[in-house]
Amino acid sequence: MVHEGAEDPMAALGLPALSRVAICGGTHGNELSGVYLLRELQKSRQEEAPDSVALVTVMSNPRAVQQCRRYTETDLNRCFTDATLSSPISDRTPYEIVRAQELNALLGPKGSADAVDLVCDLHNTTANMGLCFISYSDCDWICLHICRHLQMPSTPVRYLHYNIPQSEAYSLESVGKHGFAMEIGPQPHGVIRADIMGIMAEGVRLMLDWVCRFNSGEQFKGDKMEVYTLVRNVDYPRDPATHSIIAAIHPQLQDRDFCLLHHGDPLFLHFSGKTECYPWAEPLYPFFVNEGAYYEKGIALSLAHKNTVGIPPICVQRD
Numbered sequence: 412m413v414h415e416g417a418e419d420p421m422a423a424l425g426l427p428a429l430s431r432v433a434i435c436g437g438t439h440g441n442e443l444s445g446v447y448l449l450r451e452l453q454k455s456r457q458e459e460a461p462d463s464v465a466l467v468t469v470m471s472n473p474r475a476v477q478q479c480r481r482y483t484e485t486d487l488n489r490c491f492t493d494a495t496l497s498s499p500i501s502d503r504t505p506y507e508i509v510r511a512q513e514l515n516a517l518l519g520p521k522g523s524a525d526a527v528d529l530v531c532d533l534h535n536t537t538a539n540m541g542l543c544f545i546s547y548s549d550c551d552w553i554c555l556h557i558c559r560h561l562q563m564p565s566t567p568v569r570y571l572h573y574n575i576p577q578s579e580a581y582s583l584e585s586v587g588k589h590g591f592a593m594e595i596g597p598q599p600h601g602v603i604r605a606d607i608m609g610i611m612a613e614g615v616r617l618m619l620d621w622v623c624r625f626n627s628g629e630q631f632k633g634d635k636m637e638v639y640t641l642v643r644n645v646d647y648p649r650d651p652a653t654h655s656i657i658a659a660i661h662p663q664l665q666d667r668d669f670c671l672l673h674h675g676d677p678l679f680l681h682f683s684g685k686t687e688c689y690p691w692a693e694p695l696y697p698f699f700v701n702e703g704a705y706y707e708k709g710i711a712l713s714l715a716h717k718n719t720v721g722i723p724p725i726c727v728q729r730d
């Protein structure tokens with residue numbers, strides 16, 4: 412017998428339907444799995460659009476895509492903070508800031524009731540990261556349930572959490588009510604690999620499958636999930652005078668994203684031949700190891716800790 416007011420721990424949490432879903436590619440113009448997958452989706456969208464979902468497909472940075480560059484003037488995927496989205500536009504404003512405000516008008520406004528229900532932004536990395544969801548929340552049950560649904564035999568699927576307040580969240584997916592970047596690697600920028608594009612296509616298919624089943628009333632069981640939370644970024648060792656890098660990622664660390672690092676493990680191999688080791692006491696998980704686009708940002712790798720998050724059973728909210 413359930414007493415009045417007592418919560419049934421097995422009862423599913425009701426969440427609003429995901430009526431409007433945006434899939435974005437080309438936010439970085441040289442990350443080609445997303446660019447070409449988006450074009451394929453735009454070709455086939457009419458036939459495949461599921462009834463319960465209004466699907467929007469967006470080529471986020473068409474100028475950068477045309478030039479096959481990450482961006483033309485400034486990194487579009489750092490332009491979605493509240494401050495940048497509300498900054499005044501002049502003739503000198505970088506193209507990507509203008510474009511971010513256009514995308515915010517199309518898919519947002521960020522933080523408003525008019526925003527699309529879910530944004531899935533497609534990215535590639537040169538790092539050996541498999542498939543990662545990157546999100547600003549470790550308690551967005553929609554994103555966590557979708558990630559859990561994406562388990563596939565061909566690649567590891569992980570959930571990465573950047574603990575940044577929504578107003579300072581800088582990437583495109585933060586414009587939606589729910590959102591995540593689907594980051595897949597390794598793939599060199601400006602290159603398309605069939606295996607990596609295939610993983611992305613399967614990831615998008617499973618994401619849409621989950622959304623349709625959720626909207627149609629299916630109940631999803633609660634579970635526990637591993638979540639990686641960013642702790643810090645690590646720069647390359649540099650010459651103090653010239654600021655030029657003086658070391659590369661150590662061969663023992665290269666391609667070993669998400670393999671736990673302990674104190675004393677090799678991090679960098681200096682061009683002089685010296686090995687520089689992991690200096691911290693707390694073991695952490697490396698990711699974005701030797702990401703090609705991050706040399707300019709001063710990031711050789713990022714470090715995360717892993718924790719387990721309990722996710723509740725959920726179903727669509729009935730009016």
Ligand SMILES: [Zn+2]
Binds near residue numbers: 438533535
């Ligand atoms: Zn990217």
